[in-house]
Every structure is written in structure tokens, then in C-alpha cells.
Amino acid sequence: MTIPIPDLQGRTLWRFHGGIHIPDEKALANHRPIETVPLPERLWVPLQQHIGAPARPKVLVGERVFKGQMIAEPQGFVSAPIHAPTSGRILGIEPHPVPHPSGFQAPCIVIEPDGAETWAERPPPLLDYPQIDPALIRERIRWAGVVGLGGATFPTSVKLSPGPDRAIHTLIINGAECEPYITCDDRLMRERAGRILEGVRIIHYLLQPKTVLIGIEDNKPEAIAAMRQALAATDLVDYTEIVSIPTLYPSGGEKQLIKILTGREVPTSNIPAQIGIVCQNIGTAAAVADAVLDGRPLISRVVTVSGRAIACPSNLEVLIGTPIDHLIAHCGGYRQPPAKLICGGPMMGFQIHDPTTPVAKGTNCLLALTSAESPDPGPPLPCIRCGRCATVCPANLLPQQLYWYARAKDLDRVQDYHLFDCIECGCCAYVCPSHLPLVQYYRYAKTEIWAREQERRKAEQARARYLAKQARLERQARERQARLQQHQEALAYSDPARPEDRAALIDAARQRAAARRSQLPKD
């Protein structure tokens, strides 16, 4: 739908297609201020906490590290370094369960904290950044390992380098926090609005957009008030606007928020920078401010621990690598045994099975849900083609067709229906009267397509190597043949072919031998 909705503030807002109203459940934790958590006994810091290549460890087992010391360096442009969240000793670099839907283990750096929290030497604060080369500021953000904290964990320094041919006219700061239960961004805006705006100012300096829009859902009036108050005290007020947007899931999706605030749509399989827009999460903005103004790398983040199975839902400032059972213990443990333990929100999160799984940079929420909160949908029934999924799809896709082709494993047709524009928000599955696990079908199809693509590339590589080997063997055979021929020719040349010549040679040799014999002293 493209009909603009007039807003009370006078700013025109747009509506994205579909979306659903769901109970926001934010009252469980949104009144709890951000607390710091005492140090756990062990930290498991995963090497892959971002989109792109995993970081490469640069510490040895047994080495002593300081808080904020880089313990793994990025490999490649789209990658991010990892820093020690506290001072202590490296106990090992070993596989450990990580927050990932597969539940697999992945390499983690294990740190035993010494409790002293001794900081490593930090780079100098860049307080006068408007006088500094933007490349140096981007380098600082890259050094600090800042990634998108909204959940996608894309390296921020890459996103803040859109290239000279893409002029950015609008910077959007995402404070929508549309998924139920999650309140970490809400609390951050209420408590650290000034810090967020400092980060916004740095990003504004790097991208030089004309306007900055900070979108916050209207179910967070305190956060909106705190942000507006903080904004009024800064010089950002000339080009920045804090926009209260109607609460509708998933308005916090990047493309959805862009549509709401600007009315523009990001073209299919493209990034917002293509239409001159960059979107950053408010948590990322605060991390950028920490990196540039304090020289502090990203070693902690705010995590909401919520759900009705938790004794005391809270918002916690957590060191990266802290195991989640430590957080749950800090929140008073379980009120009742949870039916499900979820990393992320209830709509897009995934279940975790090992309670020693650590918090990573992208972990914004941990949910311990009771069976009443996450009822078993029951066995899936046949699709009745009611079309409700299509009316709620925020990406304006045809979920029914996608389901049909994904189910039939028709991986070509499913891409014709723009599978890769699906943001996996779960609206279609939420409204489906047949309880079809629709998102699981799309995720299956996506990973299957990637795997097929990888297999194809591997086969191509094997073929090239096979052909190269065949060519080499042929060349070697040819060379051997040529050598043999040369040898034979050389033999033929030195060996006189005519028998009378040969007889003459033999005669000459005999005479030489006789002459030598006659010269020998006689007995």
C-alpha cells in the first residue's frame, strides 16, 4: 500500500505492505534498568560473530590478555576483529556451542578472567573527529570490531563506506525494536540517548546525508521522550528528526523502516545504499561513539533476558562470550522449567539447546518461554489457499507459491518468486490457519540453493584441474616422444649407414691396433 498516513507530528509516513499486530510483551522487562553482570568463571568468545570471514586468532594458549586487547584479527574486507572482553588468561581455542540455529560447535577463544579488569592500552580518543580524515575514523570503527547490533551483524565500517559513486541523502537510525519481548534498545534509548546521538553525529560526518531520521515505534513513549530531550540539547537538531512510527510488526526490518519513513522501496536483491539510504541500529550508533570517542572496542552489549519462565526478566550489559546460563542465574533462575530457550525474539529467533552457549555480538535477547507462551501449533494441515499469508507479507511476496515450490524442491521456480527477498519475519506462518512451518521451508530452500551453488563452483574447479592434468600429461608424453626421436636421430647421424663405410672403418681400426701392437716391446 502506498497511501501515506498523516502523522500527528506533521511528517508524512507510509505503510509497508502487510504486517501484523501481535502482543508486544515488552512490559515484562522494559521497566528494568540496564544492569551489569558479574564476571563469569569462563568466557567463550566465538571467532565468527559477524557476516563475512571468521576472525583469525592472534593469541596463544596460556597467554595473558588485557581487557580490550585484540585477540583475533579480521580476514578480508568483510570481516571484523574480536577483542578480549576482560583481562585474564587464554585457556584454549576450541570448539564450543555457539548461538546458531544449527546448534553446532564452532571455534571459540576460552578466557579465564582474573577479576582485575585491567585495560590494554587503548587508542587515543578522536574527540576532534570533524577535523580528521573520514578514512581514519572508518579504520577506527573497523579496529573496534563494530558490527550491526540489530541482529544482522554486518561489519559497520563496510556499511559506512558506500563508495564515491553512491551519494547518501538519508541516514535512518533504527530504534523500532518491533519484535515482542525485546527491550534492550528501548532501555538504551532511555538511559544513553546522549551516547546514541554522539554516534549518530559521527555517522553523519562520515556519510554526509541531508537528513537523519530516527524511527521509534510508538509503544516506547519514554524512549521517544528521552531521545527528543537529548536531541534538543545538541546541534544535530537542524537535520535530525525523531519520528514516532505506528507499532506494527515488522516495522524494524530495514526495508520496511525505509518504506515507512521515506516511502521509497529498495529494489529487489539490492542494498539501501543503491537508493541513497543507509540504515543503522541505535545500539550500533552507541558502539560507534564508544569506539571513536573513547577508543573502546565492542566487548559488551545489552541483552534482554525475558519470558515468563524467567524469575526476574532484566536488561543486562553483558560481556561478549558470557554463557547464557550465567545470565539466567543472574536473573534469579527459572520460575518454572522453560518449554523453549530462544536466542533472539519469538518471531525470528532460534532455539538453543546448550545452556553454556555464549552471548555473541548479535545476541540481543534470550527468551525462556513457558509452554503457554509458545504453544505447540499442532500438526501441519494441508494448505487451503486462503491467501492470508500473502496479505500479511511485508516484502509483498506470494508465500503460498514459495511454499509450493520449496515443498516440491523446485529450486529454480522458487527463485522466480523472489525467495531471496523474504526477510523470514514469520508473519505468514503466524497467520497460517493450517500451521504450516512456512519460514522453515523458505530457509530450507535458501540454504539448499546456496549449497547447490557451492557444489557447482566446486565441480567447475575440479573440472579445470582435471583438464589441466590431462593437458600436462599430454604435453609430457609429447616431450618424451620428441626427446626419444631426437636421441634416435643423433644415433643415426653418428652411425654411418653404408656397409662399405663400415668395413673401411673396421679396417682402419684394425690397422691402428696392429701398429700399436708392433710398437710394443717384444718379449
Add this chain to the structure above:
Amino acid sequence: MFAAILTIAALAAFFGALLGYSALRFRVEGNPIADQIESLLPQTQCGQCGYPGCRPYAEALAKGDAEINRCLPGGEALVLTLADLLGREPVRMEIRKKLPVVAYIDPQGCIGCTRCIQACPVDAIIGATKQLHAVLATECTGCELCVAPCPVDCIQMRPIPEDIQGWRWPYPAPTSL
């Protein structure tokens, strides 16, 4: 009557010449169907189909000499794709698709005879005479051709452990449909 015979004969001669000319002028180099089939084959060059490599099997398929279920690494998915491409009936695979494996040379056992190096179709084994040999795991296609020539049986095929990068979401449990 005579005119009719003459006309038909002239036409036949003209079209015959035209066909003969175009057969030379618009000659297609190679076999496009074989190329198309080859691009679908997994290129392990394992020879388990009974042909020496993927290209000969593709050529045999294009000629119609081979069954479409001979490629073990390709598995059932390949049988279906080939059936679709060649308009033939899908044939059941005798053996199910194997798990991905990679060759491993036991450094204690290797005597440096280079026989595995000669057998490897994709040059994924490095080493020299009387030197320890090693497998380039990223290049190994798991074809097992190196296992048989080894005189001391020091090559094992090890399953590739599933990691996060290669992980796929499982297909949802079937519905009651």
C-alpha cells in the same frame, strides 16, 4: 509429364545442394548436448560410472549408449535432472548417494611411492618420490581413485565434518497431505 519430372528433379538437386552446403557451412564443432550434460555432472572424475572421467560419460549419454543412473556422486538428483534434459525415464539408483568424504594419507604409513599422485585425476595430492605425500583437502573430490593403488594401504576416506558454513536447514517434516 516430362516437365513435372524435370521440375521435381531440379528441386531435389537444388535442395540437396543447399543441405550439403549448410552441413559444411554451419557445422557445429563438438557435441552441444554432451557439453550440456557435462556441465551437470559433478566432475569428480572418479570413473565409477565405468567411463574414464566425466566427459566420456557425458559423450556416451549424448549418444544414448549409457544409462542415466551410472553417476554415483551425482546421486538421485542428477538422475532426475538428466531424465528431464534427455527426455528419458528416470531410473532408480542402485546405491544411495554417499556422504561427502575426503582422502587422508597416514603420515606414518606413507612410503613416498607417488602412485596415488598419478592416480589422482585432479592433482589434489602433493609430494615427490620418497617424500611424504599429502592431500589438498579443498581440492579433493572424494573419488577414492587413490585408495586402490596405495601399496601400503595408508589412504583412508574420511567423512567431511559438517560445519556451520556448510549447514543447511532441514526439510520440514512432511505434512499430512
